[in-house]
Amino acid sequence: MSKRAVGLQVIGIGKSFGHFTALKDITLDIAPGEFLTLLGPSGSGKTTFLMVLAGFQAASEGRLLSDGVDITRSRAEDRSFGMVFQGYALFPHKSVAQNIAFPLQVRGVAREDIARRVDAIIARVGLVGHENKRPAQLSGGQQQRVALARALVFEPPVLLLDEPFSALDKHLRGRMQEEVARLHGEFGTTFVFVTHDQSEALSLSSRIAIFNHGRLLQVGAPRDIYERPSSRFVAEFLGEINLLPVEAIGHCARGTSGLFEEVRLTAPRHENLNGSAVLAVRPEHMSVSAEPPAEGNGVPARLAGTTYLGSAMRLAFATSSGTPLTVTLPSEAAGRILDRGPDFWVTWSFDNGFLLPEQS
Amino acid sequence: MRSSSAFWPALALTAPLVLFLAFAYALPFLGVALWSVTLPEPGLGQYERLVGDPLVQSVFLRTFRICLIVTVIAVACAYAVTYVWVRGSRLQRRLIEICIFVPFWISLLTRAFGWLALLSTRGIVNASLQALGLTDGPLALVRNEPSVIAGMVHVLIPFAVLPLASAMRTVDERMLLAARGMGASRLRIFWSVFLPLTLPGVIGATLIVFVFSLGFFVTPAILGGGRSIMVAELVYLRMFQSPDWGLGAAISVALVVIVAALMGLLARFARLGLTGGGR
Numbered sequence: 153m154s155k156r157a158v159g160l161q162v163i164g165i166g167k168s169f170g171h172f173t174a175l176k177d178i179t180l181d182i183a184p185g186e187f188l189t190l191l192g193p194s195g196s197g198k199t200t201f202l203m204v205l206a207g208f209q210a211a212s213e214g215r216l217l218s219d220g221v222d223i224t225r226s227r228a229e230d231r232s233f234g235m236v237f238q239g240y241a242l243f244p245h246k247s248v249a250q251n252i253a254f255p256l257q258v259r260g261v262a263r264e265d266i267a268r269r270v271d272a273i274i275a276r277v278g279l280v281g282h283e284n285k286r287p288a289q290l291s292g293g294q295q296q297r298v299a300l301a302r303a304l305v306f307e308p309p310v311l312l313l314d315e316p317f318s319a320l321d322k323h324l325r326g327r328m329q330e331e332v333a334r335l336h337g338e339f340g341t342t343f344v345f346v347t348h349d350q351s352e353a354l355s356l357s358s359r360i361a362i363f364n365h366g367r368l369l370q371v372g373a374p375r376d377i378y379e380r381p382s383s384r385f386v387a388e389f390l391g392e393i394n395l396l397p398v399e400a401i402g403h404c405a406r407g408t409s410g411l412f413e414e415v416r417l418t419a420p421r422h423e424n425l426n427g428s429a430v431l432a433v434r435p436e437h438m439s440v441s442a443e444p445p446a447e448g449n450g451v452p453a454r455l456a457g458t459t460y461l462g463s464a465m466r467l468a469f470a471t472s473s474g475t476p477l478t479v480t481l482p483s484e485a486a487g488r489i490l491d492r493g494p495d496f497w498v499t500w501s502f503d504n505g506f507l508l509p510e511q512s
Numbered sequence: 513m514r515s516s517s518a519f520w521p522a523l524a525l526t527a528p529l530v531l532f533l534a535f536a537y538a539l540p541f542l543g544v545a546l547w548s549v550t551l552p553e554p555g556l557g558q559y560e561r562l563v564g565d566p567l568v569q570s571v572f573l574r575t576f577r578i579c580l581i582v583t584v585i586a587v588a589c590a591y592a593v594t595y596v597w598v599r600g601s602r603l604q605r606r607l608i609e610i611c612i613f614v615p616f617w618i619s620l621l622t623r624a625f626g627w628l629a630l631l632s633t634r635g636i637v638n639a640s641l642q643a644l645g646l647t648d649g650p651l652a653l654v655r656n657e658p659s660v661i662a663g664m665v666h667v668l669i670p671f672a673v674l675p676l677a678s679a680m681r682t683v684d685e686r687m688l689l690a691a692r693g694m695g696a697s698r699l700r701i702f703w704s705v706f707l708p709l710t711l712p713g714v715i716g717a718t719l720i721v722f723v724f725s726l727g728f729f730v731t732p733a734i735l736g737g738g739r740s741i742m743v744a745e746l747v748y749l750r751m752f753q754s755p756d757w758g759l760g761a762a763i764s765v766a767l768v769v770i771v772a773a774l775m776g777l778l779a780r781f782a783r784l785g786l787t788g789g790g791r
Binding site for chain 1: 693695
C-alpha cells in the first residue's frame with residue numbers, strides 16, 4: 153500500500169540540553185522497509201533520538217539524510233513521518249473516524265477519497281463498528297489501533313513508534329505486537345520503534361540498536377546481538393547471562409581460551425584480547441551433568457537453589473570460588489538429574505560462549 | 513457527599529461563611545424582594561411596570577448589548593493573553609503577570625478615573641492628537657458606549673484569564689506534537705485541536721465575565737456619564753434619586769433571577785462538555 157519506504161542515514165547526530173549531552177555521535181543507516189528497534193534503559197537517549205528523527209527536536213550536531221536528501225533542518229510537519237506516541241495522543245474531541253481522517257484533511261485530500269481511505273484502514277486494523285466512538289469510549293488496545301491507523305493512513309515513508317505498548321497488559325501486548333508486525337509486513341513502511349523491553353525488541357525487529365548514556369553501543373539483527381554482544385552492557389541488557397572472569401588469555405586453533413579456577417575454557421576467536429577477560433554464556437545454552445564433559449567447556453559447581461518456571465527450570469549454582477552460575481533447563485530434563493547430589497559439572501559447547509573485554 | 517463521614521467537619525468549617533452570606537446577603541435581599549411586592553402598595557404592580565415601561569426595557573436591552581460585546585471582546589483578548597502567559601517564554605510570562613495582576617490591586621474607581629483622564633475632552637489622548645495636529649478640536653471619546661465598553665473590558669480580562677489558563681494547562685503537549693507530525697500548520701492545529709480542547713475554559717470564562725458585567729455600576733456610571741445607563745445604575749437612580757423603591761427592588765430581583773438562570777444553564781452545559789462523549 154505504501155508508495156515507497158524510505159531509508160534514513162544518520163551521520164554523527166548529537167543533541168545537548170545545556171550542559172547535558174543526551175545523544176553523542178550517533179551514526180546509523182536505517183534501510184528502507186526495515187523494522188529497527190531502538191532499545192535501551194530509560195534515560196539512554198533512545199526517545200530523544202526518535203524525536204530528532206521526527207523533527208520535534210533539532211539535532212545539535214550531525215546530519216540526517218532521507219534517501220540521500222539532507223533533512224536535518226526540515227520541520228516535523230514537512231517530513232510527514234507517521235508517529236505513534238506513548239499514550240497515543242488521540243484527539244479526545246474527535247471520533248475514531250475523524251481522528252484517522254485528520255492527516256488526510258491536512259493534506260487536502262478530496263472528501264470522498266478521505267471517506268474511502270478511512271473506511272479501508274478501519275477495516276484493516278479491525279475497528280469496524282467503532283467509527284463514531286470517542287477515544288474515551290475505547291479500550292487500550294482499540295485506542296492503540298486508532299493511533300496506528302491515524303499514523304499509517306497517509307502512507308508515510310517512515311513510521312516512528314514511541315513505546316506504544318507500555319500502557320497495555322501482557323496479554324494484549326502480545327496481540328498488539330503481532331498486529332504491528334503484520335502491519336509492517338503489509339505496508340512495507342520503514343518502522344523505527346522505541347522500547348525498553350528487550351523481549352519485545354528481540355521478537356519484533358529486523359535489527360536492534362542498543363543505546364546507553366546517549367551513545368549507540370551496537371546495531372545488529374536480534375540473533376547476532378543476543379548471541380554476539382560486543383560489550384558487557386549489551387550482553388546483560390538483552391537477558392540473563394553468566395559472566396566468568398578468565399585470565400591468561402591465549403589463542404589456539406579452536407579459538408581463544410582463558411583460565412577460570414584452573415580450568416581452561418575456550419570460546420570463538422577474539423583477536424583483541426590479552427591478559428584477562430570475561431567469558432559470557434546464556435543460561436539456556438548451558439547444560440548440567442554428573443561427569444566432566446568429553447568435549448566442550450565444563451566447570452565444577454554446586455547446586456544452590458532451583459526455581460520452577462513452568463516449562464523450564466532455573467538452576468542456581470556456585471563455583472568453588474563462589475562465582476554464581478545460572479542454568480535454565482527444560483523442566484523434564486532438570487527433574488532427571490537433580491536427585492544425583494549437589495555437585496555437578498556445568499557444561500556448554502565452545503561455540504556457545506563469547507569473550508568480552510573486562511571493562512566495557 | 514452527604515453520606516460521607518466528612519460531611520459534619522466540612523459543614524463546621526464552612527459554617528462561618530454560610531452564616532455571613534445568609535445575614536449579609538440573603539436576608540437583606542429577601543427584604544429587597546419584599547419591597548418589590550409591597551412598595552408603594554402590595555401587589556405585582558412593579559413587575560407590570562418592569563415589563564411595560566419602555567425606559568426600563570431600553571435599559572435592560574442596552575445592558576445586554578453592552579455586556580455581550582464586552583464579554584466577546586474580553587474573552588477574546590484574554591484568550592490571546594492567556595495563550596502567551598501559559599505557553600510563552602519566561603520573560604513573556606513575567607510581563608503578562610505584571611500587566612494582568614497589578615491592575616487587580618487597583619480599585620475599580622481609580623481605574624475608571626484613569627480612563628477618564630485618558631479619554632476626556634482635555635485628556636491625554638485628545639491633547640496628544642491636537643498637539644500632533646491630527647484633529648482640530650477635541651473628539652468625544654468619553655460619555656458614550658465605546659468608552660464604557662473599553663473600561664469594562666479592562667476590568668474583566670483578568671477574570672477570564674484564570675479559567676482559560678487552567679483549561680490551556682491541561683492540554684497534552686503530545687496532542688499538538690501529533691498534529692504537527694501529521695503535517696498540520698500552526699493555524700490548523702489551533703483551530704482543530706487547541707481551541708476545541710480549551711472550549712470548556714472558554715465557556716467558563718464567558719459565564720464569569722458575562723455575569724460580572726451585568727452588575728457593573730461604577731465603570732458605566734463614570735465613563736457613560738449618565739448617557740448610557742445600565743441596569744445597576746438604573747436601580748441606583750430608582751432608589752436614591754427618585755422615591756421609586758418598589759421599581760428599583762423589582763429590577764434588582766429580575767437581574768438576580770436572570771443571572772441565576774444563566775449560571776444554571778451554562779453550568780449544565782459546561783458539565784456536559786466536561787464529562788465528554790455526551791453525544
